[in-house]
Amino acid sequence: TSKSTLPYHTRAASHQHPVAQKLFRIAEQKKSNLVISADFSDTDSLLECADELGPYIAVFKTHADIVHDFGERTVVGLKKLAAKHNFLIFEDRKFVDIGSTVQKQYHGGALRISEWADIVNVSPLGGEGVVEALEQVISNEAFPYRDERAVLLLAEMTTAGSLATGQYTQKCVEIAKQRCGAVIGFVATEALGTSKADPNTSAYEDFIIFTTGVNCCQSGNILGQQYQTPEAAVKGGSDFIIAGRGIYTSENRVETAKQYQREGWNAYEARTAL
Ligand code: 5IU
Numbered sequence: 001t002s003k004s005t006l007p008y009h010t011r012a013a014s015h016q017h018p019v020a021q022k023l024f025r026i027a028e029q030k031k032s033n034l035v036i037s038a039d040f041s042d043t044d045s046l047l048e049c050a051d052e053l054g055p056y057i058a059v060f061k062t063h064a065d066i067v068h069d070f071g072e073r074t075v076v077g078l079k080k081l082a083a084k085h086n087f088l089i090f091e092d093r094k095f096v097d098i099g100s101t102v103q104k105q106y107h108g109g110a111l112r113i114s115e116w117a118d119i120v121n122v123s124p125l126g127g128e129g130v131v132e133a134l135e136q137v138i139s140n141e142a143f144p145y146r147d148e149r150a151v152l153l154l155a156e157m158t159t160a161g162s163l164a165t166g167q168y169t170q171k172c173v174e175i176a177k178q179r180c181g182a183v184i185g186f187v188a189t190e191a192l193g194t195s196k197a198d199p200n201t202s203a204y205e206d207f208i209i210f211t212t213g214v215n216c217c218q219s220g221n222i223l224g225q226q227y228q229t230p231e232a233a234v235k236g237g238s239d240f241i242i243a244g245r246g247i248y249t250s251e252n253r254v255e256t257a258k259q260y261q262r263e264g265w266n267a268y269e270a271r272t273a274l
Helices: 008-014 018-030 043-056 072-085 099-106 129-138 166-178 230-235 253-272
Strands: 034-038 059-062 088-095 119-122 150-154 183-187 208-211 240-243
Touching: 008 018, 018 088, 018 183, 034 043, 034 253, 043 059, 043 072, 043 253, 059 072, 072 088, 088 099, 099 129, 119 129, 129 150, 150 166, 166 183, 230 240, 230 253, 240 253
Parallel strands: 034 059, 034 240, 059 088, 088 119, 119 150, 150 183, 183 208, 208 240
Antiparallel strands: none
């Protein structure tokens, strides 16, 4: 069996990481593998979107550095809405510096990311030290959100001419295997990592795949973004589909979000029924 064919509740029960367990349970409870990419430039729009679409999503993805008035109100608002609607928050910060700098960007700083983002992502372009740096912060005894924070590796990108391919992508998989205390999966367009139980530990290696570039009715735009439908993404190995403009620029974003949710969930059910 491949992990892609296992239902979320089975994966929740067997996963070693508490954030992955929580994510799978939310997906199952809400029947949603939808992530909204909320690229808004002010706090009011961001929070309004989270409140409106919250019931239909598993994860709310942010770019905090886009929000011109980001501050206490943003942090408190996001956390409150995450609790109200039962979703996780994913800050798509794409950490890519040296480990020591990334620790400061993650914990503290202007955006206080570690205080409110359940999930962040990192690119090990400069080697695995940066992943170790985040794991150090997350698993520190004194860190107040220990066991409530996790990391995705940026293994692939959806843009035309992406350099995140081949050897780089494979190296991400190797690093993830070494850093299971922090890493729960990848931002990628296909299932990555082995899907068999480890013969030594018999633990099921289960990396969760988050896929961007999801849009029901567009195939691309002028800045290189390349889209696929929710169904195609899930068929291709995606566990959580991420959609932004396809939803929030539509005429009725609630109805559109419901449609993406339904499509993503139907594709998941079809895949796990195999
Ligand atoms: N995003 C991508 N492609 C990637 C990665 C991240 O589009 O490979 I990694 C982000 C950028 C944006 C969102 O925040 O996902 C996609 O938004 P649209 O659905 O509006 O294109």
